Amino acid sequence: GQNIDQPTEMTATEGAIVQINCTYQTSGFNGLFWYQQHAGEAPTFLSYNVLDGLEEKGRFSSFLSRSKGYSYLLLKELQMKDSASYLCARADFNKFYFGSGTKLNVKP
Amino acid sequence: KAGVTQTPRYLIKTRGQQVTLSCSPISGHRSVSWYQQTPGQGLQFLFEYFSETQRNKGNFPGRFSGRQFSNSRSEMNVSTLELGDSALYLCASSEGQGQWETQYFGPGTRLLVL
Numbered sequence: 001g002q003n004i005d006q007p008t009e010m011t012a013t014e015g016a017i018v019q020i021n022c023t024y025q026t027s028g029f030n031g032l033f034w035y036q037q038h039a040g041e042a043p044t045f046l047s048y049n050v051l052d053g054l055e056e057k058g059r060f061s062s063f064l065s066r067s068k069g070y071s072y073l074l075l076k077e078l079q080m081k082d083s084a085s086y087l088c089a090r091a092d093f094n095k096f097y098f099g100s101g102t103k104l105n106v107k108p
Numbered sequence: 109k110a111g112v113t114q115t116p117r118y119l120i121k122t123r124g125q126q127v128t129l130s131c132s133p134i135s136g137h138r139s140v141s142w143y144q145q146t147p148g149q150g151l152q153f154l155f156e157y158f159s160e161t162q163r164n165k166g167n168f169p170g171r172f173s174g175r176q177f178s179n180s181r182s183e184m185n186v187s188t189l190e191l192g193d194s195a196l197y198l199c200a201s202s203e204g205q206g207q208w209e210t211q212y213f214g215p216g217t218r219l220l221v222l
Contacts (some may be wrong), residue, residue, distance in 0.1 A: 033210070035119065042198060042213035043151070093202075094139065095164045096211060100150035 004099035006088050011105045017076050020068050020102045022088030026069040031091040034062050034073045037101065038084045046073070046086075110135065112201050112214035115191045126187040129217045133180050139163075140182040141211060142174060143214035145196040157182050158204045186219075187221030194221045 003025040006053040022064055024032070031050045035043035049055055049064035049071060061074040085101040113132045121127050133140050141164075142154040152165035158174035174184040180201075186193055196218050200211035 035213075042215050044213065045210050045212065048210065089151075092155050093164070094141075094158070095153055095166070096141065096143075096200075098143075098151035 002089060004090055004097055006086075006099040006102045008100070009103045009105070011107060012078055014080060014106055014108050016078050017074065018078060018104065020073045020075075020086050020088075020104065022071045022090070024069050024071070024090045024097075024098055024099075026057070026066065029069075029090060030064065030093055032062075032064050033089040033091060033096070034071075035062075035089060035098075036084050036094040037087060043085055043087055048091075057087045075104075080106050080108070082106050112199060112212055114197075114199055114214040114217050116217060117215065118218050118220075119191050120222060122222050125193060126185065127189060127219060129184045129186075129197055129199075129219075131182045131184070131198075131201075131214055133182070133201030134212055137201035137203055137212075138180050139202045139209075140161055140176060140180065141200045141202075142182070142184050142198065143198045144168070145198055145216070146194075151198070154184070160195045184199050191221050194219060 006022045014029040021065045033041040033048040038045040047062040054063045059076045064071045083106045085103045089099045115130045139158045141156040145151045156164040160176045171187045176182045195217045198216045200213045202209040202211045
């Protein structure tokens with residue numbers, strides 16, 4: 001594999017904020033992507049980072065530190081529909097390496 | 109634009125058989141990538157095709173092969189099926205012009221090998 005690590009499962013409360021971390025091997029890195037996958041469905045694109053820093057898209061933000069091989073996805077104002085798996089993917093030119101995904105359970 | 113489509117959506121095969129899966133990318137997209145998703149291994153990259161040529165390849169045995177046609181549609185073939193090949197096979201398309209681009213996934217083909 002490509003040593004992409006993310007927590008297996010997390011639980012958070014509706015309305016709260018949750019941060020999902022991802023660490024990856026830094027060699028050959030081009031970009032870091034986040035996808036959301038609901039059970040039984042295909043992954044859908046959320047965000048990507050190429051440069052260090054924070055990218056904000058509404059309730060979702062993604063952060064990248066290339067020197068540390070570290071990224072996180074921040075979800076604010078959690079809603080029940082955010083219950084899904086969140087996949088971190090490292091892009092090495094046109095090859096994507098996915099982490100195993102973090103299953104997020106949002107509780108009322 | 110229509111999204112990525114995959115056929116068939118579900119498939120049951122027995123060990124030793126071969127299977128062909130099809131993927132039609134988003135109109136205008138020239139890159140098609142294939143992935144295998146299993147509960148234990150997650151999403152694993154199989155290969156990527158661009159302009160009818162395999163541009164990238166993951167670490168899967170030679171039983172897994174693919175091709176791309178001039179209209180960018182792609183097929184994936186698995187020969188001599190094994191029980192462990194049971195998985196969700198996803199294809200994703202992108203424009204293919206840059207070094208990395210957002211990939212858009214199809215609904216997948218769920219393969220069960222008995």
